[in-house]
Amino acid sequence: MAIVVPEHVVEFLGRATVGIGGTRDRDLVPHVHRVSGWSVSDDRQTLTCLVPPQFTAGLLLALEDNGQFSLTLSEVPSHETYQFKGNFSASRPIDAKDVAICGRHRERFTKTIAGLFGFSERALRAYVPPPSVAFDFRLREIFVQTPGPGAGKRLVPDSTE
Amino acid sequence: MMYERLPDEIKTVLENGVPAELVSCSMDGVPNTTVLSQVYYVDPESVALSFQFFNKTVRNIRENPHACVLLNDVEGYAAWILKLRYDHSETEGPVFEDMDVQIEAIASATGMTGVFKLKAADIYRVESVKKVDFEPAPEG
Numbered sequence: 001m002a003i004v005v006p007e008h009v010v011e012f013l014g015r016a017t018v019g020i021g022g023t024r025d026r027d028l029v030p031h032v033h034r035v036s037g038w039s040v041s042d043d044r045q046t047l048t049c050l051v052p053p054q055f056t057a058g059l060l061l062a063l064e065d066n067g068q069f070s071l072t073l074s075e076v077p078s079h080e081t082y083q084f085k086g087n088f089s090a091s092r093p094i095d096a097k098d099v100a101i102c103g104r105h106r107e108r109f110t111k112t113i114a115g116l117f118g119f120s121e122r123a124l125r126a127y128v129p130p131p132s133v134a135f136d137f138r139l140r141e142i143f144v145q146t147p148g149p150g151a152g153k154r155l156v157p158d159s160t161e
Numbered sequence: 162m163m164y165e166r167l168p169d170e171i172k173t174v175l176e177n178g179v180p181a182e183l184v185s186c187s188m189d190g191v192p193n194t195t196v197l198s199q200v201y202y203v204d205p206e207s208v209a210l211s212f213q214f215f216n217k218t219v220r221n222i223r224e225n226p227h228a229c230v231l232l233n234d235v236e237g238y239a240a241w242i243l244k245l246r247y248d249h250s251e252t253e254g255p256v257f258e259d260m261d262v263q264i265e266a267i268a269s270a271t272g273m274t275g276v277f278k279l280k281a282a283d284i285y286r287v288e289s290v291k292k293v294d295f296e297p298a299p300e301g
Contacts, residue, residue, distance in 0.1 A: 018196075020182040020184075020194050020196075020231065021194065022184035022186075022192035022193065022194040022229075023184075023192055024184075024186040024190060024191075024192045027227075028186050028188070028190060028225050028227065029186070029227045029229075029244075030184035030185055030186040030192050030193075030227055030228060030229045031184065031229055032182060032183075032184045032194070032229045032230070032231045032242060034231065034240065054240070054293045054294075054295065055293070066190060068190055068191055068192055069192070070184070070191070070192045070193055070194045071194065072182070072194040072195060072196065074196055081196065083193070083194060083195070085191065085192075085193075113235075117178075117179070117235075119235045119236055120236065122297060123235050123236050123238060123297070124235060126238050126295040126296060126297050127233075127235055127238075127295060129295055129296070143217075145195060145196075151216075152216050152217055
């Protein structure tokens with residue numbers, strides 16, 4: 001059953017600075033995929049992820065095989081973090097809107113991290129490469145992962161995992 | 162570029178203070194992604210991950226030992242993907258003691274004193290290492 005992203009998490013999606021995705025193959029071996037941007041559907045039941053070519057190895061194969069995807073988004077420096085779990089629904093080529101989403105994320109990431117870690121803005125911009133794949137996954141669960149005693153609590157549906 | 166063991170050049174990445182990310186998978190096939198404050202070099206064939214409060218990750222790893230870690234080398238225009246297999250946990254000894262000191266330092270530097278607390282050093286065998294390169298962004 002699909003769930004709906006709460007309003008305060010929708011707001012968080014617009015300020016998160018780091019996105020990491022996870023798939024697994026049919027041998028239950030996990031794979032990591034950096035995400036270059038994300039967006040939520042109008043009905044707030046589906047997230048779209050943009051993945052750069054450096055991290056697409058095995059991605060669609062795994063998604064089409066078993067559909068399982070997890071996405072962790074974190075805001076630096078507050079450490080506010082949520083994990084979204086769901087099922088793959090569709091993939092498509094990149095369009096101009098995706099490029100714009102990635103560009104906004106790249107600038108947010110660059111300005112935030114440069115001010116905290118002192119890395120060069122050129123290096124940080126390179127760290128959010130243009131995406132080559134866009135795919136949707138329908139949300140099933142959202143977990144709080146902000147470090148602390150509440151980490152791991154399932155936010156939606158409401159319960160503790 | 163692929164490696165079977167940890168190359169020497171990865172040591173500086175492990176010590177750069179940038180958080181890493183880990184993906185595990187439950188036995189019923191659900192991946193789980195989380196942020197790691199530290200990946201510790203043990204030897205060319207193994208690393209230690211800090212076990213603090215990642216309960217779902219710990220549960221996954223105890224039932225399915227496979228893990229995948231992403232290391233971030235921003236100024237090197239690269240990332241490193243480690244395929245790992247959980248071997249055992251240590252709650253004392255030099256690896257645990259070193260990690261405990263480093264976790265305290267990270268907690269202090271990131272405003273997480275009292276939140277980050279090392280429960281164990283989980284030792285993983287390295288199964289493969291992949292370096293991913295990024296193109297420098299155009300100047301301007």
